Amino acid sequence: MPELPEVETVRMGLEALLPGRVFKHVAHNNEKSFPNAETDVAAFLIGATVERVKRRAKVLLVELSSAYSLVIHLKMTGQLVFVSPEARFGAGHPNDSLVGELPDRSTRVTFTFADDSRLFFNDQRKFGWVRLIPTTEVPNIDFMRKVGPEPLDPTFTAEDFFERLQRRKNTSIKAALLDQSVIAGVGNIYADESLWGAKIHPATVVHTVSKQKIRTLFDELQYVLKLAIEKGGSSDKNYVNAEGKKGSYLSFARVFRREGLACPRCNTTIEKLRVAGRGTHICPHCQKLR
DNA sequence: CACTTGACCTGTCCGC
DNA sequence: TGCGGACAGGTCAAGT
Numbered sequence: 292m293p294e295l296p297e298v299e300t301v302r303m304g305l306e307a308l309l310p311g312r313v314f315k316h317v318a319h320n321n322e323k324s325f326p327n328a329e330t331d332v333a334a335f336l337i338g339a340t341v342e343r344v345k346r347r348a349k350v351l352l353v354e355l356s357s358a359y360s361l362v363i364h365l366k367m368t369g370q371l372v373f374v375s376p377e378a379r380f381g382a383g384h385p386n387d388s389l390v391g392e393l394p395d396r397s398t399r400v401t402f403t404f405a406d407d408s409r410l411f412f413n414d415q416r417k418f419g420w421v422r423l424i425p426t427t428e429v430p431n432i433d434f435m436r437k438v439g440p441e442p443l444d445p446t447f448t449a450e451d452f453f454e455r456l457q458r459r460k461n462t463s464i465k466a467a468l469l470d471q472s473v474i475a476g477v478g479n480i481y482a483d484e485s486l487w488g489a490k491i492h493p494a495t496v497v498h499t500v501s502k503q504k505i506r507t508l509f510d511e512l513q514y515v516l517k518l519a520i521e522k523g524g525s526s527d528k529n530y531v532n533a534e535g536k537k538g539s540y541l542s543f544a545r546v547f548r549r550e551g552l553a554c555p556r557c558n559t560t561i562e563k564l565r566v567a568g569r570g571t572h573i574c575p576h577c578q579k580l581r
Numbered sequence: 582c583a584c585t586t587g588a589c590c591t592g593t594c595c596g597c
Numbered sequence: 598t599g600c601g602g603a604c605a606g607g608t609c610a611a612g613t
Contacts, residue, residue, distance in 0.1 A: 294606065323589090349607075366607050368591080397591085416590045418607065434608085462584060471608080478606055527606070528593085547606095568586070570604075 293349060293365045295442070295476030296519035297530050297538065301371055302346040304533025308373045309341040309353065309410070316403040324399035324414060325421045335359040336423055348438045348475035352429060360426045364434075368397075368529040369412065369419030376407040389526065390535035415529060439474045442512055449509040456497050456505065464500055464508075465493035466567035477512065480525050480540075480547045483572045485512040487546045492578040493566040499581075518543065546572040 293301070314336050319325040339357040346352065351371070353361035363371065372390055393411045394401055400412035400421055412421055422432075429435060439455060440447045455474060459467040467473050468482040477485075486493050488511030491504060500508075524530060524538030527548070531537055541548065545555050550563035554574035564571050 297606080364607085367605070414590095415592070416605090418589065459583080466584085469607085480606060525606075530606070569606095 293369065293524070293530055294478035294481055294519075295349060296481070296516055296522075296540065297524035298346055298349045298351060298365065298476070299520050300524045300532050300538060301365075302344050302351055305344040305351070305353070305371065305373065305410075308533060310343055311340060312408065313338065313340050313405040314355075314402060315405045315407075317400065318403075319400040319421075321399045321417055323417055323420065324412065328421075328423065331359065331423045336361070347435065348441070348471060349478070350434065354426055358426050359423055360429055362422045362424050362429060362432070363412070364419050365414070366416070366418035366420075368415040370397075370414070370529065370531050370535075371533055372411045372413065372531060372535045373533050374409050374411065374535075389529065389531050389537060434471075437472045439470075439472050441475050442477065443516060449506040452509045453502055453505045456500075460496075460498040462497060463494045463567055464491055464497050465569070465571060467497050468512075469567060469569070476516070479569050479571075480544070481512065481515050481519065483547045484515045484544060487572075487574060487578060488512075488515065490577045492580040493571050493573060494580055546574060548572065 317332055317336060319328055335357040336355070336359065339355040339359065342354045342356055344351065344353050349364065351363040353363070372393060374393055395413065397413040397415045398411050399414050399417065402410040424432065440451065452474065456467050458473060459470055465482050465486065468477050469479070483493065485508060489504060489508040491500060491508060519525060519540040522538055522540040522543060523532060525540040526537035527541065546561050549561045550572060552561055554561055554577060557574065557576050559574050559576035562573055562575050564573065
């Protein structure tokens with residue numbers, strides 16, 4: 292599920308809720324969801340205070356007073372939902388939430404704070420993970436060493452984007468966009484949405500796309516990512532923010548999950564195909580191959 | 582090295 | 598209604 296806008300939405304929610312809280316207890320029921328937890332939890336998590344919550348690519352970084360960080364990847368179906376002691380349910384109106392009473396059967400890790408508020412890491416498919424790592428070591432983990440620039444970093448330019456895409460010059464533009472070492476944070480939804488915006492067919496080979504087209508793609512990518520953050524991300528089956536609420540971007544989507552509906556630009560029927568091994572949505576009139 | 586495919590898991594939906 | 602297969606927002610490892 293979560294791509295950059297969803298993870299950023301969770302980050303903002305947690306940044307408003309967690310700093311100052313002290314960890315009292317942690318329980319997990321799946322070794323892969325929190326590997327090697329026992330060794331360091333007692334020493335560096337219990338009793339530690341949350342200082343701030345950061346994000347890099349699709350990874351959340353919860354920095355602690357112990358000089359350790361909780362590093363969290365939600366992968367496809369991960370959720371981080373905060374519940375205050377007085378709330379019996381994930382906060383929010385029932386119609387706005389995908390979360391019932393917690394913990395539930397997808398809860399993998401439960402963090403309890405000194406004030407009895409709790410943070411639940413739910414993950415239906417068990418692909419996501421939480422790790423406890425010294426904060427100074429975070430930049431050295433494999434993922435961080437290879438991940439590309441943040442697409443919304445003001446110092447990142449269309450020229451940089453063009454150059455980095457050439458690392459994957461013989462693959463499809465969609466595969467290159469999804470490659471986290473080229474650019475951070477883009478996943479299936481925003482790849483399709485930005486390619487539609489730039490009128491590029493997702494299967495187009497990277498080195499055949501003009502620099503001008505890549506500039507347009509750069510602008511469209513920034514546009515959809517910013518809009519999605521504004522809308523609280525995209526929710527289909529699983530994604531919710533730190534308060535258990537859904538995001539609304541999908542009601543603004545132009546092609547993603549809109550096969551059979553009209554292209555908002557030219558009215559042609561949107562099609563679904565498979566590119567880079569992923570379900571891919573295009574307007575066959577606006578996005579022609581070659 | 583560059584590129585593609587399958588694996589990791591659980592749940593849901595669709596066609597027979 | 599039941600059952601098998603395909604598919605789902607992301608990365609890895611292993612294959613060519």
